[in-house]
Amino acid sequence: MDILKKRKDFLEAARGKREVRQSFVLQAYRRGDDAPLRVGFTCSKKVGNAVARNRAKRRLREIARRVLPAEGQPGTDYVLIGRQAETAARPFDLLLADLRSALKDIFQ
Numbered sequence: 001m002d003i004l005k006k007r008k009d010f011l012e013a014a015r016g017k018r019e020v021r022q023s024f025v026l027q028a029y030r031r032g033d034d035a036p037l038r039v040g041f042t043c044s045k046k047v048g049n050a051v052a053r054n055r056a057k058r059r060l061r062e063i064a065r066r067v068l069p070a071e072g073q074p075g076t077d078y079v080l081i082g083r084q085a086e087t088a089a090r091p092f093d094l095l096l097a098d099l100r101s102a103l104k105d106i107f108q
Contacts, residue, residue, distance in 0.1 A: 001069055004040030004077060013040065013079040019102040023090040024060060025081040026102040030073070037072045039064050043082035056082035059095060067099045073107070 004010060016029030041060045043053040060080040072078060080099075082088075087095075 001065075001072075002036055002038040004038050004079065009038070009077060010040055010042065010079060013077045016077070017106050019106045021098040021102050022083075023086045023095050023098050024083055026099070026106060027079040027081070028106045029077045030107075031075050031077060033075045035075055037068060037074055038077045039068060039072075040077070040079040041082075042079065043087070046084045047082050047087065048084070052088055053082070056087040059087060059092070063092075063095050063099050067096060067103070071100060071103050 004013070012031075013027045013029040016027055019026045019028075041057045041064070043056045043060075045053070047053050047056050060082060064078070064080060068078065090098075
């Protein structure tokens with residue numbers, strides 16, 4: 001699993017499909033190759049100060065590390081966008097369930 005870092009990759013993912021959950025927004029874009037999946041994380045200033053944004057991104061990174069290798073599709077870019085007050089406060093098991101359900105729904 002590779003990490004998205006370039007703005008161009010985030011913009012491409014924004015053109016793909018989107019699934020909104022209570023705790024985050026998942027964007028997915030199929031690149032059309034068989035390369036490993038890539039994932040990016042972002043939180044706007046609406047989420048809070050730097051401490052709150054970093055905490056939200058740490059939680060998003062952890063759910064992605066646990067779920068995407070098994071349930072993600074190769075050749076796809078995923079972007080997880082944190083939501084204000086929800087990403088950091090939601091119980092961790094519900095975050096995992098949200099990601100699993102978003103992955104099932106995104107390409108159907």
